[in-house]
Amino acid sequence: MLQSDLTALWLTIKLAFITAVLLLVFCIPLAYKLAGYNGKFKPFLEALIAMPLVLPPTLLGFYLLVLFSPDHAFGQFWFWLTGTQLAFSFQGVVIGSLFYSLPFVMQPLVAGFKHINQTYNEAAIALGLSPFKRFVHLIIPLLKPSIGSAFALGFAHTLGEFGLVLMIGGNIQGQTQVVSIALYDHVESLNYTAAHQLSLILLAISFACLVLLFKFNKSIVGVKQ
Amino acid sequence: MSKLYNTWLGYFLCVICMLSCSVNAKETLQVAVASNFKTVLETLLKKSPLPNVDVKISAASSGVLYSQIVHGAPFDVFLSADDFRPQSLIKEGYAEQSSLITYALGELALWQPKAEKVNDKVAIANPRFSPYGRASEYYANNHFKKPINYVYGNNITHAFQFVQSGNVGVGLVAVSSLKAAYSNTQDQKYLEYTVLPTNQYPDIIQQGVIISSTKKHASAKQLMQFLMAEATQQQLIELGYRIKDNNASK
Amino acid sequence: MIKLSLFKALNNFDLDINLELESFNVLGVFGPSGSGKSTLLRCISGLEPAKSVHINNQPVHELPSDKRGITLQLQSCPLFPHLDVAGNLAFTQKHCGNKQTSLTLQYVVKTLELQDLLNRDVQSLSGGERQRVVFARTLLAGQKFIMLDEPFSALDWSLRFKTLTKLNELAVKFNIKFIIVSHSLKELLFCCDTLIQLDKGKVINQGASAHVAKAIYANDRQTPLSLINYDVVKFDEDYGLYQLQLQQSEQPLFVLPALVDSSNKLIIESEQMSLSALKPEQTTHSNVLKSVLTQAELINNKWQLTLNVDGQTLYCLASRRVWDKNDFKVGDVLYTTISNLE
Numbered sequence: 001m002l003q004s005d006l007t008a009l010w011l012t013i014k015l016a017f018i019t020a021v022l023l024l025v026f027c028i029p030l031a032y033k034l035a036g037y038n039g040k041f042k043p044f045l046e047a048l049i050a051m052p053l054v055l056p057p058t059l060l061g062f063y064l065l066v067l068f069s070p071d072h073a074f075g076q077f078w079f080w081l082t083g084t085q086l087a088f089s090f091q092g093v094v095i096g097s098l099f100y101s102l103p104f105v106m107q108p109l110v111a112g113f114k115h116i117n118q119t120y121n122e123a124a125i126a127l128g129l130s131p132f133k134r135f136v137h138l139i140i141p142l143l144k145p146s147i148g149s150a151f152a153l154g155f156a157h158t159l160g161e162f163g164l165v166l167m168i169g170g171n172i173q174g175q176t177q178v179v180s181i182a183l184y185d186h187v188e189s190l191n192y193t194a195a196h197q198l199s200l201i202l203l204a205i206s207f208a209c210l211v212l213l214f215k216f217n218k219s220i221v222g223v224k225q
Numbered sequence: 226m227s228k229l230y231n232t233w234l235g236y237f238l239c240v241i242c243m244l245s246c247s248v249n250a251k252e253t254l255q256v257a258v259a260s261n262f263k264t265v266l267e268t269l270l271k272k273s274p275l276p277n278v279d280v281k282i283s284a285a286s287s288g289v290l291y292s293q294i295v296h297g298a299p300f301d302v303f304l305s306a307d308d309f310r311p312q313s314l315i316k317e318g319y320a321e322q323s324s325l326i327t328y329a330l331g332e333l334a335l336w337q338p339k340a341e342k343v344n345d346k347v348a349i350a351n352p353r354f355s356p357y358g359r360a361s362e363y364y365a366n367n368h369f370k371k372p373i374n375y376v377y378g379n380n381i382t383h384a385f386q387f388v389q390s391g392n393v394g395v396g397l398v399a400v401s402s403l404k405a406a407y408s409n410t411q412d413q414k415y416l417e418y419t420v421l422p423t424n425q426y427p428d429i430i431q432q433g434v435i436i437s438s439t440k441k442h443a444s445a446k447q448l449m450q451f452l453m454a455e456a457t458q459q460q461l462i463e464l465g466y467r468i469k470d471n472n473a474s475k
Numbered sequence: 476m477i478k479l480s481l482f483k484a485l486n487n488f489d490l491d492i493n494l495e496l497e498s499f500n501v502l503g504v505f506g507p508s509g510s511g512k513s514t515l516l517r518c519i520s521g522l523e524p525a526k527s528v529h530i531n532n533q534p535v536h537e538l539p540s541d542k543r544g545i546t547l548q549l550q551s552c553p554l555f556p557h558l559d560v561a562g563n564l565a566f567t568q569k570h571c572g573n574k575q576t577s578l579t580l581q582y583v584v585k586t587l588e589l590q591d592l593l594n595r596d597v598q599s600l601s602g603g604e605r606q607r608v609v610f611a612r613t614l615l616a617g618q619k620f621i622m623l624d625e626p627f628s629a630l631d632w633s634l635r636f637k638t639l640t641k642l643n644e645l646a647v648k649f650n651i652k653f654i655i656v657s658h659s660l661k662e663l664l665f666c667c668d669t670l671i672q673l674d675k676g677k678v679i680n681q682g683a684s685a686h687v688a689k690a691i692y693a694n695d696r697q698t699p700l701s702l703i704n705y706d707v708v709k710f711d712e713d714y715g716l717y718q719l720q721l722q723q724s725e726q727p728l729f730v731l732p733a734l735v736d737s738s739n740k741l742i743i744e745s746e747q748m749s750l751s752a753l754k755p756e757q758t759t760h761s762n763v764l765k766s767v768l769t770q771a772e773l774i775n776n777k778w779q780l781t782l783n784v785d786g787q788t789l790y791c792l793a794s795r796r797v798w799d800k801n802d803f804k805v806g807d808v809l810y811t812t813i814s815n816l817e
Binding site: 125137 | 520539544552555570
């Protein structure tokens with residue numbers, strides 16, 4: 001195995017993990033609000049969240065390239081804040097991945113909250129529990145399988161990210177050269193053996209993730225076995 | 226109601242069949258083109274379309290197209306961004322030696338649209354599999370102060386986009402990209418480049434071949450001849466390429 | 476004295492309540508589906524917003540549910556699946572704040588006989604077991620004002636009456652006020668001291684259970700139910716029956732143990748009764764009570780008969796054919812056979 005491939009593997013796992021965790025932190029409260037919201041803007045919000053599902057990743061990447069540019073407001077703000085540039089950096093790829101995998105984390109969480117709201121949350125309110133106690137002692141424990149699903153899906157999805165990283169990554173080893181890009185490089189330069197090797201490992205990791213996912217998926221809420 | 230619907234459906238299908246079976250005076254030619262040459266080819270053909278040939282263009286990276294052809298994709302002609310792949314096809318029996326042409330030579334420029342550099346990165350195409358990238362890296366290694374912080378685009382156009390979007394301050398890009406961008410936008414920044422002396426980097430030889438399995442030899446030959454015609458070659462120079470003096474393979 | 480006033484506009488009618496009741500222990504809310512019973516409880520609890528809710532003239536509709544001092548047990552009340560039975564019971568005990576009663580987990584488990592269920596998974600419980608656990612969990616929230624929506628519908632009548640009796644005991648012992656919603660008048664008559672009848676969002680009847688029940692029979696095509704108070708004389712080991720004696724009377728009834736509990740009350744449905752002018756010695760019947768026909772009304776093509784048994788009242792239906800055939804008259808002494816007691 002080439003050293004560069006190992007670097008790419010480690011980078012990809014790091015990227016997938018950080019993205020999944022950040023998305024969980026961001027999405028849990030958002031999903032809670034969205035599940036309980038039934039106003040007229042609901043279809044628009046849900047569509048907005050689902051957009052990364054239907055947009056080509058290269059399109060997402062292209063717009064991020066424009067967004068990150070020091071010629072534009074966001075890029076300038078980031079530079080002012082951190083002194084670094086977002087394009088061609090790990091941080092930039094993380095931000096891109098947050099967009100890319102957002103629906104994969106949001107949707108299981110929203111489904112989980114909806115189910116909990118319908119069945120258990122109301123009963124807990126009627127019993128006279130305070131909102132804080134309800135959230136900590138009832139909703140979060142019941143939400144565990146959904147959190148597990150959301151994490152596994154976000155992680156697995158980010159593992160396979162390609163088009164977006166291709167656009168904004170700049171293919172820098174140790175920073176933005178993730179496994180999918182390394183694979184692409186091998187194929188483009190006709191180095192099929194290396195491509196096969198790397199693919200197999202990525203396949204194995206993704207498969208393991210999905211197996212875990214379906215283990216969690218047995219029930220939509222936490223059930224005492 | 227259903228009967229009426231069925232009748233109209235029948236007519237509709239009939240018409241569709243007729244239209245698709247209609248004898249085309251023109252013959253359709255499937256051409257696989259390296260991405261960076263796609264718009265150029267379209268521009269050339271728009272100006273002087275081939276009589277009796279309807280050219281259908283499929284663009285992708287040279288590597289992808291190569292794989293596809295090796296796996297039986299029904300292309301008639303392959304215009305690569307390099308010389309390695311057409312010659313590999315010939316060696317492996319997928320293309321005809323006699324049809325090999327060098328239709329253009331890539332031309333590199335150093336492009337720095339803004340006087341103050343936003344960072345110390347240099348955008349080039351990935352040298353692992355892009356001839357433009359290899360040439361760029363060769364030039365840069367010989368002329369830039371080390372260490373050089375490369376940013377790799379997956380092809381020469383991508384490298385161009387990095388500089389164009391402002392994310393990288395300087396890049397080694399194709400002159401053809403700059404000329405195309407200027408003619409589209411008239412933006413001055415596309416003129417802020419220096420053409421690199423051609424003897425300071427390896428030639429970027431863009432070759433094309435006719436695929437052996439084609440059934441449209443005549444049309445394919447027509448296209449190749451068109452590309453090598455004096456008028457076309459002159460146009461290529463205007464569009465930002467160099468030309469070879471003769472047709473012989475390397 | 477307890478005052479409740481509430482207003483909420485609904486789709487087909489408005490929920491408009493203005494109640495003033497003598498203090499009660501267990502209040503029953505009776506009415507057909509769609510009359511607003513569940514909505515009423517939900518508004519008092521705070522699950523649903525209402526334009527105004529005043530309890531004893533205090534505005535309550537601005538307060539969140541956990542600050543009202545009221546516990547509501549929903550009809551669908553689910554047990555939390557991530558905890559076992561013991562965990563569910565401990566849940567309200569641990570996490571509900573501001574407890575008003577001194578009920579402990581051990582006491583509730585003992586009273587409702589839930590010891591064997593404590594370590595079970597909630598999915599494995601039967602419908603009846605689940606309802607008893609849910610009720611225990613509600614009690615352990617520790618409030619003095621508890622509302623129950625169809626709480627015991629999955630229990631068989633014997634167990635249901637037993638549980639309702641315990642509910643009554645808890646109400647008295649711990650000074651808890653219960654409000655029970657049910658569409659079963661039998662259940663409400665058994666355990667409630669006060670009853671209100673709801674129809675299309677308005678209270679159309681209120682007062683002591685016996686009175687309201689009587690009014691319901693008269694107006695509502697309801698088969699009348701009779702409530703008998705008794706004392707236990709002894710348990711006959713040989714026959715396996717309890718010998719009961721009607722209060723204020725010497726007339727006995729022989730009853731299966733399943734129907735006897737500490738409430739000393741028995742509900743008898745009209746179908747269980749048959750009338751005859753014949754003395755019991757002349758028939759093979761058992762559990763025959765001597766009674767006097769005090770009232771007879773023809774309602775909905777059936778005769779509704781009111782019988783006096785040594786001061787207690789029995790209600791019975793008779794078809795027109797039976798009435799005409801037997802030529803019963805008010806003031807007649809009639810012998811009422813009560814079946815399905817032994």
